[in-house]
Amino acid sequence: MLHLRVISPVSRTEDVLAMLRVQPGATHIVLTRGGALDPEGDAVQADLARECADEVVDALEAMGLAHTGAITLEPLDTVISDAATRARRLAPGDPDDTVVWExxxxxxxxxxxxxxxxxxxxxxxxxxxxxxxxxxxxxxxxxxxxxxxxxxxxxxxxxxxxxxxxxxxxxxxxxxxxxxxxxxxxxxxxxxxxxxxxxxxxxxxxxxxxxxxxxxxxxxxxxxxxxxxxxxxxxxxxxxxxxxxxxxxxxxxxxxxxxxxxxxxxxxxxxxxxxxxxxxxxxxxxxxxxxxxxxxxxxxxxxxxxxxxxxxxxxx
Incomplete structure (x- = not known):
């Protein structure tokens, strides 16, 4: 799995959360209001199945967050969670066949x-x-x-x-x-x-x-x-x-x-x-x-x- 960290302007935070909530491969969604100082905004974090990571990044870039905030992806070696297991199972495809282009x-x-x-x-x-x-x-x-x-x-x-x-x-x-x-x-x-x-x-x-x-x-x-x-x-x-x-x-x-x-x-x-x-x-x-x-x-x-x-x- 991959760990996603997003710095989002306050005006875009609800859009980010809505997109992540409907993404079957996203789980462990965390919101910290006003948690980002530079650039200023809210800090949103989530764990993603590799199969959906590219789609999530595309959606975030379409919101302009690469310019007004930040998008960070980090690999996770070990995740122990029923929610993570469910996200991997629901995400379409296979992680080894997935290209995370960014x-x-x-x-x-x-x-x-x-x-x-x-x-x-x-x-x-x-x-x-x-x-x-x-x-x-x-x-x-x-x-x-x-x-x-x-x-x-x-x-x-x-x-x-x-x-x-x-x-x-x-x-x-x-x-x-x-x-x-x-x-x-x-x-x-x-x-x-x-x-x-x-x-x-x-x-x-x-x-x-x-x-x-x-x-x-x-x-x-x-x-x-x-x-x-x-x-x-x-x-x-x-x-x-x-x-x-x-x-x-x-x-x-x-x-x-x-x-x-x-x-x-x-x-x-x-x-x-x-x-x-x-x-x-x-x-x-x-x-x-x-x-x-x-x-x-x-x-x-x-x-x-x-x-x-x-x-x-x-x-x-």
Missing amino acids: ELIGRTREESTLNATFLAFLTIACLLAAIGIVTDSPVTIVGAMVVGPEFGPLAALAVAIVRRQGRLARRSLLALVVGFPIAMAVTAVGALAAQAAGWLSLERIDEIHQVEFIYEVGPFSLVVALLAGSAGMLALVSSKSAALVGVFISVTTVPAAGFAVVAATVGQWHVAFLSACQLGVNMVGIVVAGVLVLVLHPHRRRAFRGTQGARPDRVW
Whole structure:
């Protein structure tokens, strides 16, 4: 379930309460008159079944509360209540099949922001991938896959395409277009230093056998990217974050970027080109799969119904 907290102008409070009372998936409704100080108004709280959360948020936004008050949603891990059990039973659908769009947009927006933390994780992941390539170590390559934060912007781009959110799309593309070149440039400096120290050479690259799969582009590259992207988006939609680890170690985005840098450093331009192609195939496959999952999802119609009355910053 989700916990809803609303700051409502006094003139809108009765409308909020009336909407919540007729919502079968809403329970534990609490009203505190004059409880909100900034912005001023009444504080309304309720617990919602995930199945009805998107509909409730749409109704609150239609009342203008995103501008005149505030709408907050928080996940609840444990709720012990007969009323909550009844609300979950009466709410139509299944919680795992429910898209809470504002929650999904908020999560992907946060994970697709270009900042120092994102760049640090991406750079560390590329450096780990380069070390795994030089040492022919699949274990290190898997570590680089897990550390890499690139799935966040790719998932956000898929959400932006489906919801027609230009701002989110630009944010995601900025993180990818700026983040990867910076991480690869730092990795190139490290590779050149390793070459100068005698740790990296053309002969050493030719002896690599266990990590050749990184640059071997084929039909299965796209298939794996599509499957991983689908699993990742389903994990985000259903809030099953444990499945994301499997997604991270299924695709070779960061390892391909690292391999392209290492191969270019020693003059293996053909391998560098194939690695770059592998990177592109994986990124495109993940985004396409994410879009397909969201478009084919049972709650797709509700999503587009909410978009029709969207605020200006929610359209292209």
